[in-house]
Amino acid sequence: MATPGQPMFTRAPGPAARLALWSALALSLMVLDARFNALGWLRAGVVAVFYPAQLAVRAPFDFAAEVSGFLVRHRALQNENAALRETTQRAHVQLARLGSLDRENEELRRLSLLREMTGFDSVAVEILSTPRDPFSQRMMLDKGGSAGIRAGQPVVDGMGLVGQVTRVFPFSTEVTLVTDRGHAVPVQIQRTGQRALVFGGGSGMEVRYLPTHTDIQPGDILVTSGIDRVYPEGLAVAKVSRVLRPTDSPYARVSCLPMAGIDKSRVLMVLKTQDASGQPAPAQP
């Protein structure tokens, strides 16, 4: 059946042949990207081209937030002001406590002649976009290599560890969240000091390879142990939510939930760890 405006006998390849051609191209791209990790430059180029578009699309939302901020009623503002004041006060108290803990910590370290603790430099970043990707838990941040971010650095929010930088572009960064299935963090149970590995599990996390008799219970906090030299010691990672001790397996099944507001926080911090030479956990699936 000839379409009007199209010659009936053409020498060009038919649609099925062209589809096969393009599919072959797509498959070879996928092999190059997934197996040989050879297309970083292409990805970085596309990201650089569309970075302004991403910013432009976000601008009206920021603007709308500002405008709606103006229109909030006076009463609501007063309430919020009071609430905020209270929160600041509480935060001040906490800060003072944290400060004293920090100092105490420093002293103890010096006393015990452990290695010199260095405070980490950090970069505040905002979430640029959250891709809908059914295979992994990732997001893009709005600063990149130009701000000193390197692959492998940990990303935290006010409550705990969020993830690890896996790809760095000049002006943006891709973070793999701790809930990603390919992501493992060496941790310590805060209460007992027992070391363990916590793996991402989609929406939550799980501790694997802990013997059934291990002393672990719901409510325990897991903090980074620092032995991998990627994550600094003592960052809160997860809270144990459920412990099963099956009789037919040598290992306990421990489910936990991330401490950080993985899908709530907007502003995050990238820690410029001193030794970021550690390999990023899953550089490429």
Added chain:
Amino acid sequence: MNYEMPSFPPRIEPRQEWRVIALTLLAAFLIKQMPWHGWALLLRPDFVLIMLLFWAQRRQDGISFGLAFALGLMADVQDGVVLGQNALAYCVGVFLVQHFRRRLAMFTLRHQAMQIFPLLLLTEVVALVTGWISTRTPQGGWVIATAVTGTLLWWALAHAGRMPAAREE
């Protein structure tokens, strides 16, 4: 249902037509870039894919695979997945729509939408399966949700864009 072949709406002047296509695709791309989160993100249809399929059916000469491929690559980078995954899915989608175009035009829009749904599901499954082969285990079946919202979006778009169809009785 009448079985006479509905004529395609008159061609838009070529240069004008490309401008319209480019603008609508750009709009779809930008909408996809907006900071979606929560339920909206789970239910978010793939705007670019829907727009592409719409034009593949609506435009008399269809859409080239090259354009579908390029847009797919952009989606791959945007989602941070393996390069080529969405590109392949988009090409398959465009091929299917163009293959069934004449047949689709004989149905009412409602019946067309019912046939677009499995088509969308198939393209999403193509992306899922290729992604699964090249990476790790998938995380669940949001795909069906986005295929549903995508079909609804297609239906609205087809209404607004005067998609050739049999008249509703």
